[in-house]
Amino acid sequence: AEKADVVIIGAGLSGLHSAELLRELGMTVILLEANDRIGGRVQTVQTVDGPIDVGASQIGRSYARVLDACQRYDLKLISEDRDLLSFGGYIKGAWVDPKTWDTNPLNRTVGDERKINPILMGQAVTAKFNPLKEVDEWLDPKFARYDISLRQLMKRNGYSDAAIELASFSAPGIGIDETSMLRMWQEETRGGVDRRNGPPPPVQQSRDHPFGEANDHNLVDGLASTNNIVGGCQMLPLAMGAKLGEAVRLNRKVGRIEMTGKGATVICTDGSVVSARFVISAIPFSVLRKVEIIASKDNPLQRKAIDTMPYANTARMYVTVEKPFWKEDGLPPSFSTDGPIGMFWAIDNHTGEGRHRAMVVMVGLVAQAISRMEHGEAEAYIQAELVRMRPAAKGLIRLATYKDWLRDPNQLGCGFSLAPGQVNAFGRTLANPWQNLHFAGEHTRRLDFGMESAMESGERTAMEIAALV
Numbered sequence: 291a292e293k294a295d296v297v298i299i300g301a302g303l304s305g306l307h308s309a310e311l312l313r314e315l316g317m318t319v320i321l322l323e324a325n326d327r328i329g330g331r332v333q334t335v336q337t338v339d340g341p342i343d344v345g346a347s348q349i350g351r352s353y354a355r356v357l358d359a360c361q362r363y364d365l366k367l368i369s370e371d372r373d374l375l376s377f378g379g380y381i382k383g384a385w386v387d388p389k390t391w392d393t394n395p396l397n398r399t400v401g402d403e404r405k406i407n408p409i410l411m412g413q414a415v416t417a418k419f420n421p422l423k424e425v426d427e428w429l430d431p432k433f434a435r436y437d438i439s440l441r442q443l444m445k446r447n448g449y450s451d452a453a454i455e456l457a458s459f460s461a462p463g464i465g466i467d468e469t470s471m472l473r474m475w476q477e478e479t480r481g482g483v484d485r486r487n488g489p490p491p492p493v494q495q496s497r498d499h500p501f502g503e504a505n506d507h508n509l510v511d512g513l514a515s516t517n518n519i520v521g522g523c524q525m526l527p528l529a530m531g532a533k534l535g536e537a538v539r540l541n542r543k544v545g546r547i548e549m550t551g552k553g554a555t556v557i558c559t560d561g562s563v564v565s566a567r568f569v570i571s572a573i574p575f576s577v578l579r580k581v582e583i584i585a586s587k588d589n590p591l592q593r594k595a596i597d598t599m600p601y602a603n604t605a606r607m608y609v610t611v612e613k614p615f616w617k618e619d620g621l622p623p624s625f626s627t628d629g630p631i632g633m634f635w636a637i638d639n640h641t642g643e644g645r646h647r648a649m650v651v652m653v654g655l656v657a658q659a660i661s662r663m664e665h666g667e668a669e670a671y672i673q674a675e676l677v678r679m680r681p682a683a684k685g686l687i688r689l690a691t692y693k694d695w696l697r698d699p700n701q702l703g704c705g706f707s708l709a710p711g712q713v714n715a716f717g718r719t720l721a722n723p724w725q726n727l728h729f730a731g732e733h734t735r736r737l738d739f740g741m742e743s744a745m746e747s748g749e750r751t752a753m754e755i756a757a758l759v
């Protein structure tokens with residue numbers, strides 16, 4: 291067996307950051323990566339239309355560690371150019387205008403609910419009842435009673451069945467029954483930090499699209515509210531990996547971890563073996579549950595977390611629209627639907643004419659359903675659905691690339707979730723070490739979100755180990 295002080299499983303941002311910090315502390319590190327590339331959920335695909343980030347791309351002003359790493363590796367940031375054109379809704383087989391929804395006969399909600407944009411019901415209710423002020427409060431037992439679903443929250447607060455039905459297709463998280471409110475509010479409360487770092491309102495207030503995809507483009511200390519890395523986001527893990535050099539081993543899928551109390555042995559599916567004093571699992575629980583973990587002391591609660599933590603999916607089809615078909619049919623360029631393709635995001639090209647970039651964005655239960663189809667079948671189905679709803683789009687949509695994160699065998703999902711009851715059951719302890727096994731990855735976040743949470747967890751595990759040697 292090869293030997294190192296620390297063996298890290300997974301070369302996503304969390305594993306890479308942990309490795310760079312442990313190396314700075316003088317430890318020997320080996321990083322085992324199942325894939326033939328590093329970066330995990332940071333992936334840039336080269337297409338005929340240029341590089342496209344099919345995973346993470348957006349870097350906020352308060353991404354301290356990510357920004358610091360970009361500076362260290364001399365990566366250039368630019369204000370994101372992905373503002374969305376205005377949104378409509380295709381609900382129950384009809385086009386609805388959010389502005390006149392209040393008086394639309396299809397609107398069966400009651401009282402004040404009638405005024406809520408139907409494509410935003412889930413998000414609006416989630417935001418309205420968020421009791422958290424600080425980024426760590428989602429784990430505070432003081433808020434344990436909110437470890438419930440969005441449906442339960444809406445029922446508790448007297449919402450009509452029609453409002454609950456609408457909320458089910460715009461619920462943040464996996465779905466209206468599947469995700470704990472505390473998990474949803476963690477993300478929302480953390481998002482508030484970025485908003486506080488931006489220019490004062492009303493800069494973004496006039497936008498009529500709902501998904502926080504509008505960049506305010508106002509530079510504060512040289513940063514817009516949303517920034518991208520020039521050349522694609524994968525430039526960051528590539529730079530980190532290049533510095534680690536031969537410590538990163540590609541095509542090494544871990545199949546087994548054996549812990550003895552004094553150390554651990556990690557065995558890959560190709561038969562190669564690495565022994566180390568410490569192991570860091572920097573892979574999602576969706577794939578860790580396929581790894582055999584042998585420990586001299588069992589940890590039933592952690593096993594439960596690894597085995598049952600749900601993962602959300604997103605599938606996205608990135609396309610070029612040859613000419614703006616919305617000028618033909620007079621409907622809003624972007625739209626959200628309660629049907630099987632979720633959302634169509636038309637991206638502003640700043641001229642209003644000619645080619646536009648666009649994305650079909652499937653999240654939640656819609657994304658889980660589309661995953662049952664092979665890529666080719668899914669692409670054809672999505673194109674057909676688009677043309678069914680927007681006949682004017684026929685022949686004008688050209689595929690750039692498609693990515694379904696649930697079908698990626700090294701990811702099996704796009705991001706961690708916690709079901710109602712799971713924050714109280716194991717959410718507060720799942721980042722704790724189990725003998726020599728430490729846990730990094732965005733799913734072990736405490737305060738942060740997105741790429742920054744992966745970096746946060748890499749830093750935490752490096753500090754845990756530094757404190758033990």
Ligand SMILES: Cc1cc2nc3c(=O)[nH]c(=O)nc-3n(C[C@H](O)[C@H](O)[C@H](O)COP(=O)(O)OP(=O)(O)OC[C@H]3O[C@@H](n4cnc5c(N)ncnc54)[C@H](O)[C@@H]3O)c2cc1C
Nearest residue numbers: 300302303304324330331346347348544700731732740741
């Ligand atoms: C579509 C999408 C859009 C996103 N957009 C943003 C955004 O705009 N901004 C933002 O901040 N965040 C975004 N995120 C979130 C961000 O990408 C993640 O939080 C972050 O990259 C996770 O890093 P990680 O190290 O925790 O895990 P990962 O990146 O998943 O790394 C895990 C690694 O482990 C490897 N692995 C798996 N199994 C094994 C095994 N058995 N043996 C060895 N290796 C294994 C995998 O191949 C992978 O490389 C997005 C995510 C997705 C999917």
